[in-house]
Amino acid sequence: MSPRTRDWILANLESIYREAYDRARAAKDGNGLVLLGESAVGEGRIDAGIAMIEAGLAKGGVKRIEEHRLRLGEAQAQAGRKDAAQQTLAAVKGPEGLGELAHLWWLYARVSPAAPVSSSQPVASAPQ
Numbered sequence: 001m002s003p004r005t006r007d008w009i010l011a012n013l014e015s016i017y018r019e020a021y022d023r024a025r026a027a028k029d030g031n032g033l034v035l036l037g038e039s040a041v042g043e044g045r046i047d048a049g050i051a052m053i054e055a056g057l058a059k060g061g062v063k064r065i066e067e068h069r070l071r072l073g074e075a076q077a078q079a080g081r082k083d084a085a086q087q088t089l090a091a092v093k094g095p096e097g098l099g100e101l102a103h104l105w106w107l108y109a110r111v112s113p114a115a116p117v118s119s120s121q122p123v124a125s126a127p128q
Helices: 003-011 013-026 031-042 046-059 065-078 082-090 098-111
Strands: none
Touching: 003 013, 013 031, 013 046, 031 046, 031 065, 046 065, 065 082, 065 098, 082 098
């Protein structure tokens, strides 16, 4: 990526993110909301990310739903929402070790302090 392109993206990040969020909300399924929510969690905007993931899952039509439930449980554990994390993670089933990963996060949620994990500053503010 050229420096000019990078600078343009950084200068317009808020509007780019807002447009992606609006499109995801208007979509017929919840895939976009879930992916944006996971991105927000990765940026340190955990509460906004959890809300988007939950909205996307509730909307339905989500591909690889068990993987996204696992990511929701991870985010809830990171946010210090121990009970919600344990409930979400206990329900995760699936192939390729998803159940085992969910169990490890369930254990983390069980023994971690209730205070959220500190994270770096967000790249852009979260749409509400």
